[in-house]
Amino acid sequence: MKNYDIKDSSLSPEGKKRIEWAAREMPVIGQIKDRFTKEKPLKGIRVSACLHITSETANLALTLKKGGADIMLCASNPLSTQDDVAAALVSDGIPVNAIRGEDEKTYYRHINTVLDAKPHLTVDDGADLVTTLHTRRAELITNLIGGTEETTTGVVRLKALEKSGGLKYPIIAVNDAQTKYLFDNRYGTGQSTIDGITRATNILWAGKVVVVCGYGWCGHGIALRAKGLGSQVIITEVEPVRALEAVMDGYQVMPLIEAAKMGDIFITTTGDKNAIDQVHLKAMKDGAILANSGHFNVEINIPALESLTRSQRRIRPLVSEYTLKDGRRLYLLAEGRLVNLAAGEGHPASVMDMSFANQALCLEYMAKNRGRLEIEVHPVPEEIDKEVARLKLDAMGINIDRLTPQQKKYLTSWEEGT
Numbered sequence: 560m561k562n563y564d565i566k567d568s569s570l571s572p573e574g575k576k577r578i579e580w581a582a583r584e585m586p587v588i589g590q591i592k593d594r595f596t597k598e599k600p601l602k603g604i605r606v607s608a609c610l611h612i613t614s615e616t617a618n619l620a621l622t623l624k625k626g627g628a629d630i631m632l633c634a635s636n637p638l639s640t641q642d643d644v645a646a647a648l649v650s651d652g653i654p655v656n657a658i659r660g661e662d663e664k665t666y667y668r669h670i671n672t673v674l675d676a677k678p679h680l681t682v683d684d685g686a687d688l689v690t691t692l693h694t695r696r697a698e699l700i701t702n703l704i705g706g707t708e709e710t711t712t713g714v715v716r717l718k719a720l721e722k723s724g725g726l727k728y729p730i731i732a733v734n735d736a737q738t739k740y741l742f743d744n745r746y747g748t749g750q751s752t753i754d755g756i757t758r759a760t761n762i763l764w765a766g767k768v769v770v771v772c773g774y775g776w777c778g779h780g781i782a783l784r785a786k787g788l789g790s791q792v793i794i795t796e797v798e799p800v801r802a803l804e805a806v807m808d809g810y811q812v813m814p815l816i817e818a819a820k821m822g823d824i825f826i827t828t829t830g831d832k833n834a835i836d837q838v839h840l841k842a843m844k845d846g847a848i849l850a851n852s853g854h855f856n857v858e859i860n861i862p863a864l865e866s867l868t869r870s871q872r873r874i875r876p877l878v879s880e881y882t883l884k885d886g887r888r889l890y891l892l893a894e895g896r897l898v899n900l901a902a903g904e905g906h907p908a909s910v911m912d913m914s915f916a917n918q919a920l921c922l923e924y925m926a927k928n929r930g931r932l933e934i935e936v937h938p939v940p941e942e943i944d945k946e947v948a949r950l951k952l953d954a955m956g957i958n959i960d961r962l963t964p965q966q967k968k969y970l971t972s973w974e975e976g977t
């Protein structure tokens with residue numbers, strides 16, 4: 560029986576070239592792939608992965624396959640699939656269940672199909688796969704060795720599940736590795752969000768007032784890149800330390816209800832619901848652009864936007880114009896879904912190299928430690944995090960200093976002072 564569902568198999572040659580291009584910028588995954596090919600650490604292991612189906616994910620999937628895994632993929636977002644990449648993976652013997660633009664019913668059907676493979680390991684991005692496993696497919700849990708989670712929102716959901724006593728197998732929070740969030744969330748989301756919005760709108764950033772909602776790691780990157788392009792950046796936050804950091808990083812900080820009147824472009828990256836709510840939409844200028852780069856399409860209150868709307872049309876492929884009852888027009892990008900993936904190509908491969916190196920090494924770690932890990936949300940083992948940084952520096956041809964024995968001793972003792 561066919562165990563994949565993609566848009567069009569004939570797109571495979573284009574997808575292959577795209578995967579090859581990404582591989583050039585993924586030397587760490589490349590090294591892990593070479594080692595996995597020899598050592599086969601995932602031999603006999605079934606992996607079900609719910610990830611954005613992009614050329615970078617393809618390089619991870621091919622690495623896991625070389626490591627001996629039987630891997631199957633579905634999408635972690637209905638709008639982020641690169642259909643040519645999906646076709647290329649299928650032609651390489653990796654079943655993919657993902658079609659760009661799929662509706663919610665198809666999205667969950669695809670999740671269920673990859674679960675039908677009875678995985679030993681899960682890879683998730685946002686925790687939709689793990690949530691489906693825990694709710695509707697709980698009979699599969701006995702097969703599971705463990706899982707990994709790629710993003711902040713997924714980790715938040717899994718920690719809530721753990722706290723409620725409901726988590727049924729160990730999961731490693733890949734997002735929380737330093738070599739993940741400090742680079743992927745900050746530099747990856749920073750660049751790709753600006754890129755996605757530019758591709759969707761072709762706006763000039765210089766001189767625009769850009770309001771970034773949420774000064775987490777993604778917010779840091781987006782604000783930095785918008786500032787670099789000449790925008791005036793306003794940050795909105797709910798957490799005082801992060802708000803203070805934004806002030807000292809040189810941004811204006813204020814409540815969103817005040818920023819709402821000033822912004823030309825609003826970008827949410829809070830991981831929170833209704834970060835932009837009806838009251839803010841009511842205060843915005845005619846022509847304001849709204850984009851979300853947080854995981855789910857709940858950050859901008861779209862039902863509230865619709866309730867204020869008189870008429871709506873698609874003015875560019877990924878730009879919806881909402882003409883409000885009072886005559887103002889607001890522009891929502893990519894239906895409020897992750898703008899960097901829906902309107903662009905997601906993060907550059909060089910940064911996904913590190914995120915996916917963490918994924919590959921954590922899956923190997925879980926397979927090695929089968930049955931020995933507590934059922935909880937685990938951090939990425941420090942040795943893996945450091946190894947990824949070391950491999951990336953090596954690949955970039957950068958050497959660093961090492962502690963002398965005297966310095967090692969000094970840094971682990973208390974006796975020496977003034």
Ligand SMILES: NC(=O)c1ccc[n+]([C@@H]2O[C@H](COP(=O)([O-])OP(=O)(O)OC[C@H]3O[C@@H](n4cnc5c(N)ncnc54)[C@H](O)[C@@H]3O)[C@@H](O)[C@H]2O)c1
Pocket residue numbers: 710711712713740743744748772773774775776777778795796797798801828829830831833834852853854855897898899906
């Ligand atoms: N677009 C991408 O490719 C991509 C990449 C990585 C992470 N993400 C997603 O982006 C989101 C943010 O990730 P992060 O790593 O920056 O998280 P984070 O936890 O570091 O930052 C989120 C920030 O938003 C703030 N916040 C929460 N509610 C708010 C509100 N109502 N108004 C203003 N600020 C609010 C929090 O205080 C926090 O500082 C998550 O959903 C994550 O899964 C997206």
